[in-house]
Amino acid sequence: MIVNKLRELRERKKTQSATPEEWSQEGLAKKLGVTRQTIISMEKGTYNPSLELAFKIARVFETSIEDVFEYRDDEHET
Amino acid sequence: MIVNKLRELRERKKTQSATPEEWSQEGLAKKLGVTRQTIISMEKGTYNPSLELAFKIARVFETSIEDVFEYRDDEHET
DNA sequence: TTTATATGTAAAGTATACCTTACGTAAAGT
DNA sequence: ACTTTACGTAAGGTATACTTTACATATAAA
Numbered sequence: 001m002i003v004n005k006l007r008e009l010r011e012r013k014k015t016q017s018a019t020p021e022e023w024s025q026e027g028l029a030k031k032l033g034v035t036r037q038t039i040i041s042m043e044k045g046t047y048n049p050s051l052e053l054a055f056k057i058a059r060v061f062e063t064s065i066e067d068v069f070e071y072r073d074d075e076h077e078t
Numbered sequence: 079m080i081v082n083k084l085r086e087l088r089e090r091k092k093t094q095s096a097t098p099e100e101w102s103q104e105g106l107a108k109k110l111g112v113t114r115q116t117i118i119s120m121e122k123g124t125y126n127p128s129l130e131l132a133f134k135i136a137r138v139f140e141t142s143i144e145d146v147f148e149y150r151d152d153e154h155e156t
Numbered sequence: 157t158t159t160a161t162a163t164g165t166a167a168a169g170t171a172t173a174c175c176t177t178a179c180g181t182a183a184a185g186t
Numbered sequence: 187a188c189t190t191t192a193c194g195t196a197a198g199g200t201a202t203a204c205t206t207t208a209c210a211t212a213t214a215a216a
Contacts, residue, residue: 002130024162038204040164047203050173051132052080055149065143071133102192116174118194125173128203 004069007043009061032056082147085121087139110134 014023021027025039032039032053041047048069049057058065092101099105103117110117110131119125126147127135136143 002133021161025164026162035205036163037165037206041204044164048129050203051126051129051143051147052149053203054129054132055080055147059149065129065132069129069133071130071137099191103194104192113175114193115176115195119174122194128173131173 001072002048002069003045003072004042006039006057006068009063009068010043013061028060031060079150080126080147081123081150082120084117084135084146087141087146088121091139106138109138 010023010025010028014020017023022031025043026036029036029039033056034053038049038053042049054065054069058068061068088101088103088106092098095101100109103121104114107114107117111134112131116127116131120127132143132147136146139146
C-alpha cells in the first residue's frame with residue numbers, strides 16, 4: 001500500500017507562498033495538468049497516481065518521489 | 079515521457095547472479111508478482127508501471143525509483 | 157444578503173495498466 | 187530429432203487512474 005504526504009506538502013506551500021491560490025487544490029491541479037477530482041482522490045487516498053503523475057508531483061514540490069510517497073508492504077498480499 | 083533502465087538492470091543482475099534464472103523475464107515477474115507480459119511491455123516501453131509496481135521494482139533492484147525510471151518532458155504535451 | 161473562493165461528493169465515461177491464453181522462434185543440451 | 191529455456195507477439199478481458207459534469211457546504215468579503 002502507498003501513503004502520501006500530498007495534503008501536508010500542499011498546505012505548507014500554501015502558507016509559505018506569496019500567492020496561496022497557486023496551492024489550492026485547483027491551483028495544484030492546473031500545475032499538474034489534471035483535474036481537481038484527481039487531487040481530491042489522491043489526498044483522500046482513494047487511488048494512487050500513475051508513475052508519470054508521481055514524477056510531476058515530486059517536481060512541483062521540488063523533491064523526490066520517495067519523499068512524497070511511501071510504500072508499505074501489507075501482510076495480506078495476493 | 080518516461081524511460082527506464084529495466085532491461086539493463088535485469089541483464090546486469092543476470093550475469094552477476096549465481097542463479098541467473100532468477101533474473102530471466104519470468105523470474106523477475108515472479109519476484110514482482112506480475113506476469114511475464116508485464117515485464118516485456120515495460121522493457122519495450124509499451125506502457126509505464128503503476129507507482130506501486132515502480133516501488134516494487136526499485137526494491138528488487140535495491141535502488142530508487144529515480145534510478146530506474148527517468149521522466150522527460152516532451153514538448154508535445156496536451 | 158449576495159458573491160466568490162475553497163473544499164467535498166456522486167455518477168458515468170475514457171484510457172491504460174495488467175492479466176490470461178495461446179502460438180511462434182531461436183539457442184543449447186540430450 | 188526432441189526437449190527445455192528464454193524471449194517475443196497478438197487478442198480479448200478486468201481493474202483502476204483520470205475526466206467530465208453537476209450539485210452541496212462553509213467561510214470570508216462586498
